[in-house]
Amino acid sequence: MASGPPEADPVEADATAVPFGGTRLCIIVPAFNEGPSVAKVVVAIQSALPSAQVVVVDDGSKDDTSIQAADAGAHVITLPMNLGIGGAVQTGYLYAQRNDFDIAMQIDGDGQHDPREARFVIEPILEQRADMVVGSRWLGRGEYKAPSGRRLGMRILSRLIKWRTGQTITDTTSGFRAVGRPGIALFAQSYSSDFPEVEALVAAKQCGLVIEEVPVQMQQRLHGRSSIAGLQSSYYMMRVVVALVVDSLQWKEHP
Amino acid sequence: MRLTILSLVISFGFLAMTVRAIRRRVLGEQVAMIWLGVSACMVLLSATLPTHLLDRAARLVGVAYPPELVLLLAALFLVVLVFHLSIAQAKLQSKVTRLTQELGLLKAGSPDGPTEDLERIH
Numbered sequence: 001m002a003s004g005p006p007e008a009d010p011v012e013a014d015a016t017a018v019p020f021g022g023t024r025l026c027i028i029v030p031a032f033n034e035g036p037s038v039a040k041v042v043v044a045i046q047s048a049l050p051s052a053q054v055v056v057v058d059d060g061s062k063d064d065t066s067i068q069a070a071d072a073g074a075h076v077i078t079l080p081m082n083l084g085i086g087g088a089v090q091t092g093y094l095y096a097q098r099n100d101f102d103i104a105m106q107i108d109g110d111g112q113h114d115p116r117e118a119r120f121v122i123e124p125i126l127e128q129r130a131d132m133v134v135g136s137r138w139l140g141r142g143e144y145k146a147p148s149g150r151r152l153g154m155r156i157l158s159r160l161i162k163w164r165t166g167q168t169i170t171d172t173t174s175g176f177r178a179v180g181r182p183g184i185a186l187f188a189q190s191y192s193s194d195f196p197e198v199e200a201l202v203a204a205k206q207c208g209l210v211i212e213e214v215p216v217q218m219q220q221r222l223h224g225r226s227s228i229a230g231l232q233s234s235y236y237m238m239r240v241v242v243a244l245v246v247d248s249l250q251w252k253e254h255p
Numbered sequence: 256m257r258l259t260i261l262s263l264v265i266s267f268g269f270l271a272m273t274v275r276a277i278r279r280r281v282l283g284e285q286v287a288m289i290w291l292g293v294s295a296c297m298v299l300l301s302a303t304l305p306t307h308l309l310d311r312a313a314r315l316v317g318v319a320y321p322p323e324l325v326l327l328l329a330a331l332f333l334v335v336l337v338f339h340l341s342i343a344q345a346k347l348q349s350k351v352t353r354l355t356q357e358l359g360l361l362k363a364g365s366p367d368g369p370t371e372d373l374e375r376i377h
Contacts, residue, residue, distance in 0.1 A: 057359070077363040081355050091356040098360075193352065 023126060025052040026101040027118075028092030029074070030085055030175075031109030035063035038109045042072035045107060048115035055095055056109065059088035065109075085175075086193035093187040104187075105178035113176040117216040125180045130212035132179045132204045136171035139215030153237045157198060160244050165205040169213055173197045176216060183209055195240045202247060262301035270294035289336070300325070 027045050031038045038056060045054050056069035060082035070076045077091055089106060096104035103125055107113045117135060124130040138154075157172040175197055179187065186207050192199035204211055273290045276282045282290065300309065313321035 075363065077359045079355050079359040080362075081351075083352055083355055087352045087356065091359055094356055095360060095363075 023102045024100070025049065025122065026092070026096040026099070026104045027052050027054045027115075028089060028096065028104055028106045029054060029056045029069075029109045030059060030088040030092065030106070031056055031061065031065050031069065032059040032082065032085075032088070033061045033063050033065060034109040035061070035065045035068050037111045038065050039068045039072040041107070041109055041111050041115075042069055042074045044111075045115040045118075046073060049118060052105075053099075053101070055092055057088045057091045059083055059085070084193055086191055086196035089175075089196055090187060090191035093184055093191065096184045097188040101184065103178055103180055104184045106175050108175045112218055114217055114219055117176075118178075120214050120216055121176060121178045124212045124214065125178055129210070131209035132183045132201075132211045133177060134169060134171060134174050134201070134211065134213045135176035135216035135218075136169075136174055136213045137216065137218045138170040139213065150233055153233055156237065157240060160241065161198065161201055164202045164244060164248060165211075167205065167211060169201060169211065171213065172201060176218070179204070179209075182207070192243070195236075195243050198240050199243060199247060202244065256305070259301060259304040262304065263298070266294065266297035266301045269297055293332075 027049065029038070029041060029045070034041075042054055042056065045052065054074040056065075056074040056076045058066040058069065058076060058078045060079050066076050066078045077095060079088060079091065083091075092106070093104055103122060105118060105122060107115060107118065113135070121133045121135045124133045154171070154173065158168065158170055161167070161169050161172050177197075183204060186204065186209070187200065190203070192203070201211065270291075273282075273287070273294050276290075277287045303309070309324065310321045313319075313324045316324065318324045318327070
């Protein structure tokens with residue numbers, strides 16, 4: 001090692017990740033047993049956002065998710081145990097914070113989110129109109145279909161978020177979202193483990209972050225099922241409602 | 256008298272179990288104090304059975320049926336204990352989560368050599 005040519009400093013090598021005129025972008029891909037689809041997702045992200053750093057957080061998968069993702073060229077963080085979606089995504093935010101990224105964006109590892117749409121989600125942050133941007137299925141673009149029961153659930157969640165934040169967010173459970181530096185710092189420090197998507201909105205708003213929602217197209221997932229599917233969805237709803245009510249009771253230390 | 260002896264035996268047995276656990280350092284200090292207190296209460300209750308201390312105490316707080324007082328206190332104690340354990344468990348949970356994250360980040364290494372790192376692990 002010592003006799004070889006001097007290797008590039010990690011920070012310097014990292015600086016190749018320069019999209020959008022000097023802004024460093026980190027794509028967080030949480031993946032749990034997504035072996036069959038994760039490589040496709042990574043490749044799609046790399047071709048849509050060539051200068052972004054793709055970080056796959058393998059949440060203790062039992063299959064070859066880590067190997068598939070690494071072979072596709074992603075930086076892979078393999079968690080030794082399964083933490084659930086919240087813990088996995090937070091790992092990505094910790095990574096983004098410690099490696100000094102300007103923007104961190106989440107894209108699911110199941111192929112549901114189209115990386116070509118990512119630029120719409122990043123744009124408001126680049127233009128400094130927002131600190132946090134959520135890509136929504138329900139704002140007119142694309143033809144994403146959901147069962148009526150789930151639509152009802154999403155409407156209820158939307159109402160709850162309106163109650164907690166005073167802002168209308170149509171797609172509260174969307175994992176297609178991006179944050180700038182303040183959001184990275186916030187989520188690296190605290191991120192809900194159970195229902196992170198919904199609660200993160202409340203946390204961000206409470207910290208004074210400006211949230212914007214943009215219309216995006218979403219695909220039906222490549223394989224597998226949503227973590228919120230079938231009969232479980234009503235159970236999910238119930239727990240999110242409880243979590244939000246509990247959250248509203250908590251003391252918050254305002255900076 | 257037979258009942259007093261029986262409950263004294265059980266109480267001292269529990270006290271011995273607690274002391275043994277403390278000496279083997281399998282109980283945390285804080286929890287050890289709680290269980291020593293419980294053992295002491297059990298011994299006290301057993302030893303004072305012939306003096307009807309429990310009956311007098313029950314009358315004092317207005318409980319008509321003395322054994323109810325013991326059950327009430329026991330239930331209260333257990334509720335508080337479980338609550339305490341829930342908090343301890345939640346704290347541990349968040350510590351384990353953070354440790355898992357740190358370990359994952361550590362193993363993954365610096366961003367410029369991801370594949371190399373992974374090959375080394377597998």
